[in-house]
Amino acid sequence: MPVNVRIVQGLQEAAGILASDRGAQLLGGGTLLVRDINEGVMTEGTLLRAVDPVLLAMNTGGARVELGAGVTMAMVLASRDLPYLHAAARGIGGPAVRTTATIGGNLFAATPYGDFTTALLALDAVVTLHAGFGGARVMPLVEMLANRARGGVGLVASVGFSRPAGADAFRFVKVARVRPKGVSVLSIAAHLPQNGGRISGARIAYGAMGPTPLRAKAVERVLEGRTLDAATIAAAKSAALEGTQPATDAIASEWYRREVLPVHLGRLLAGETS
Amino acid sequence: MARMPVQFRLNGSDRAVFVEPAETLLGTIRRGLGDFAPKFGCGQGTCGVCTVLVDGEPRLGCLTLSVTCEGRSIETASGLADGPTLHPLQAAFMEHFAAQCGFCTPGMLMAAKALLDRNPNPTRVEVVEAIAGNVCRCTGYEPIINAILAAAQQRGARRA
Ligand SMILES: Cc1cc2nc3c(=O)[nH]c(=O)nc-3n(C[C@H](O)[C@H](O)[C@H](O)COP(=O)(O)OP(=O)(O)OC[C@H]3O[C@@H](n4cnc5c(N)ncnc54)[C@H](O)[C@@H]3O)c2cc1C
Ligand code: FES
Ligand code: FES
Numbered sequence: 001m002p003v004n005v006r007i008v009q010g011l012q013e014a015a016g017i018l019a020s021d022r023g024a025q026l027l028g029g030g031t032l033l034v035r036d037i038n039e040g041v042m043t044e045g046t047l048l049r050a051v052d053p054v055l056l057a058m059n060t061g062g063a064r065v066e067l068g069a070g071v072t073m074a075m076v077l078a079s080r081d082l083p084y085l086h087a088a089a090r091g092i093g094g095p096a097v098r099t100t101a102t103i104g105g106n107l108f109a110a111t112p113y114g115d116f117t118t119a120l121l122a123l124d125a126v127v128t129l130h131a132g133f134g135g136a137r138v139m140p141l142v143e144m145l146a147n148r149a150r151g152g153v154g155l156v157a158s159v160g161f162s163r164p165a166g167a168d169a170f171r172f173v174k175v176a177r178v179r180p181k182g183v184s185v186l187s188i189a190a191h192l193p194q195n196g197g198r199i200s201g202a203r204i205a206y207g208a209m210g211p212t213p214l215r216a217k218a219v220e221r222v223l224e225g226r227t228l229d230a231a232t233i234a235a236a237k238s239a240a241l242e243g244t245q246p247a248t249d250a251i252a253s254e255w256y257r258r259e260v261l262p263v264h265l266g267r268l269l270a271g272e273t274s
Numbered sequence: 275m276a277r278m279p280v281q282f283r284l285n286g287s288d289r290a291v292f293v294e295p296a297e298t299l300l301g302t303i304r305r306g307l308g309d310f311a312p313k314f315g316c317g318q319g320t321c322g323v324c325t326v327l328v329d330g331e332p333r334l335g336c337l338t339l340s341v342t343c344e345g346r347s348i349e350t351a352s353g354l355a356d357g358p359t360l361h362p363l364q365a366a367f368m369e370h371f372a373a374q375c376g377f378c379t380p381g382m383l384m385a386a387k388a389l390l391d392r393n394p395n396p397t398r399v400e401v402v403e404a405i406a407g408n409v410c411r412c413t414g415y416e417p418i419i420n421a422i423l424a425a426a427q428q429r430g431a432r433r434a
Pocket of ligand 3: 373374375377378379409410411412
């Protein structure tokens, strides 16, 4: 049976179908799903096209930001309120991918994809999920990613996070071999709020350094309460690889990813461009 | 599987077609509607030869499902020329030798059109960024970049 497409109005209905039909998947922009169809990886099942406006909502003006899961990378780039997310959004494919690729799809993209999710992790984002026929619930992104491998996460309606403190408090780098567009060797996002010149509540996240984007908790511990000087950066680089589990793929070997991660982390923390 | 009705505008004409549920826009435009300007290259989103504009935005025809284009306005390279008069981008591509085998050209033209419609006076870096998703195996890109910059300049001169 070929792939079917079902158009559903409400998120609740879509979540119910996802819960009851194992062959159903939500269609985001389709940059990964339609590729799977073209390549014969997906030959049957149902794609759910949810047309609920909640998926496209962008609440960006205040201290708390909420982005619908159907918001595309191009929409993020067009928003003047989200300059800190522009580097992550611009890193995803060429312009014709970015008009289509959604935030929701990025949350489920297999490594080495997931650059935007990496940025969201460093912003301590939460996701609003609809699983089954019940109501929505809010879950930390870090927890959703841990559950992702098991499947059945449900439908993500939106992501929410607090706007970073200042222009320099949030940094993102994507390391790729092909510029301006290339798949990640790795990506790093850092949120570095400061209190009296000392880092307080740092969040560091890596893309392509494990099966899903992950938090670099050892680096966060090193940074806590310290000034961002050469000694701190050296200590952060020493802790950089803890908890990582990179893969070897067509872009880079596991060895290479481990070799270059501390270098790029050091540069990002020092405010240098990679 | 029941075919689904879809209506959209293609290069200014209203079109109504029945499509397979998971049919791509590229397949519908080429096989269903007989517009062979957008090409099939990789089917993976990596080469850009299938680039078309959907409501003015560049989209990959190979990764876009036709059912998601209901009510949209689609432009392909077939709609660029005005009768015998080439679009400024087409003329500039010709003058600057920006096409050799020509396989990438329809996608390049549409990626370039999306840029110039939004940003009539782009920098070189912006041009490079705009065609970053479009692969050309023949020209080495320089003539294409120069052609797009020249078309922008010419359009600017005409407006002044
Ligand atoms: C040429 C090219 C280059 C690319 N480069 C990059 C890159 O550099 N970095 C990068 O990170 N990615 C990249 N990608 C991958 C992809 O485009 C992005 O990850 C994108 O954000 C995926 O979103 P989508 O909406 O297209 O996903 P889809 O294909 O629609 O969906 C992907 C998966 O997510 C699920 N899903 C989608 N939305 C939801 C939701 N709201 N709730 C629950 N499940 C959902 C789908 O069911 C599916 O399983 C690239 C892709 C291409 C074709
Ligand atoms: S055929 Fe669409 S990107 Fe290659
Ligand atoms: S002219 Fe041959 S691929 Fe570009």
